[in-house]
Amino acid sequence: MPTGFIVKALSGYYYVLPEDSQSAESIQCRARGIFKKRGISPLVGDRVIYQLTENGEGTVDEILPRTSELVRPPVANVDLVVLVFSVDEPALNLPLLDKFLVHTESAGLDALICLTKHDLLADSREHGGPLELESVIKLYESIGYTILVTSAKEGVGVDKVMDQLSGRISVFAGQSGVGKSSLLNAMVPGLQLETNQISMKLGRGKHTTRHVELIRLQNGGIVADTPGFSQLDFLQVDAEGLGGCFREFAPFAAECRFRGCLHLHEPGCKVQEAADAGLIAATRYENYLQFLGEIRDKKRRY
Template identity: 80%
Template sequence: MPTGLIVKALSGYYYVLSEDGQSTDSIQCRARGIFKKRGISPLVGDRVVYELTENGEGTVDEILPRTVELIRPPIANVDLAVLVFSIDEPALNLPLLDKFLVHTESAGLETHICLTKHDLTKDVDGAESGESTVSLDEAIRLYESIGYSLTVTSAKEGIGVTSVLDRLAGRISVFAGQSGVGKSSLLNAMVPGLQLETNQISMKLGRGKHTTRHVELIRLQNGGVVADTPGFSQLDFLQVDAEGLSACFREFAPYAEQCRFRGCLHLHEPDCKVREAQEEGQIAASRFASYLQFLGEIRDKKRRY
């Protein structure tokens, strides 16, 4: 039986793109009842074995083993997460970027940071770090020094679009970020004729409407597929515990292994090398502030449940 890739899931149907390389249209499929009995749901990004039916549709018979499974957004087998944040409208929010990075690190995903709306830089004073405003150049240097690749783009002016597109070649990627940061505009610039719906930013709220309502893989001409996920501004720490949070901050690692206590939370423990590194300027104050904020959120959530 043929194999394919689920590129969209909607209203109980799964749209499967054949891997035979001949068909460009997806096949509308239902999943066999055995999946429901086993408590399994096919996900966008799943490679599946399917069977064609007489009416031109199909049935999903088998889900092939997954390499990665994300809960939010619900997608499987992602190779790369592209965190899309705007330089302005809405303003660049570094604590929120740090929160997204915790989630991609905890999921073990390779991550690329994409800063959109470069055409607005003339009006930008800096990025909100939670405690102060840092310049855009300082923010870029910070995340590149930690080890993240980063591209500045403008869909309006065509800046950086090709660079991001090259990173997506031959991979399953997911675009994630707040509503209104320009994910759909960037994809429209990458895929001629795509025309994803975009919306203006609410200046009162500082964010956009949720123009993307379901996860769907969009095919690129370079062999990659990318998911434009529903925008959201809140993330819950469902998969990260207090002891594991430190490992989601890459720059903590060389210092954390020198802490006196295994499982050090870098709060008030004696001989905490992470705290010492922050006090000496080896770890950015904004990143350590994000760590403390997230640790508090995780502990509060644990107390509530």
């Protein structure tokens, strides 16, 4: 039977792009009932075995092994997560960025931090915006992350993002209103994804993307545009594994006195000592403690 990969999931249908076809047309499919009985669902990005039905549609019969799986956004077989955050409107949210990075690290995926709306910096110079941005870039680059500053409006940095996506399956993620769809529109001529201005009253954007969909790039890359959101739950990260999602903790955690140290108040904790000495950024350690509290509270509730 033929194979393909799911490029869109919408209203109970899965749109499968055949692997052995040069056509850009996908086949509208239903999933077999056996998936529901097994408690699993096909995801956008899944490679699947399907078969055609008499009405020209199809059925998804089997999901091939996944190399990766994200819970939110729900997408499979991703190589790279592009975390899109704006420098302003909405304001750069470092706790949320760190939360996204925890989920990315826990899934074992590479992350690219993309800071959009560079064109707004000129209006924020009097408020110290550029200086703050430089310190943020320096911090995350020192940890080992790649950061690109872009402006879809001015065309700044768009080519650099394209280069990072070449030949890879990537997912764009971030809160609403940061410019994910605008950036994709700048990368794919004629795409015309719906965009909306941020609500100045609420300080956040509207959800212009309503489902996960894969978009082909001219350089062989494939990108998943996803609905924006501002909250993440720690569904698959436990307290013991959280520290491993902070890259800069690793060299210090290896020297902690106790195995399974939570870096909270244990004696001989080298991560705490490093944070106190300024070797770990205060914002990162504070966010770690906040996330640890959220995970432990969730565990107590259940």
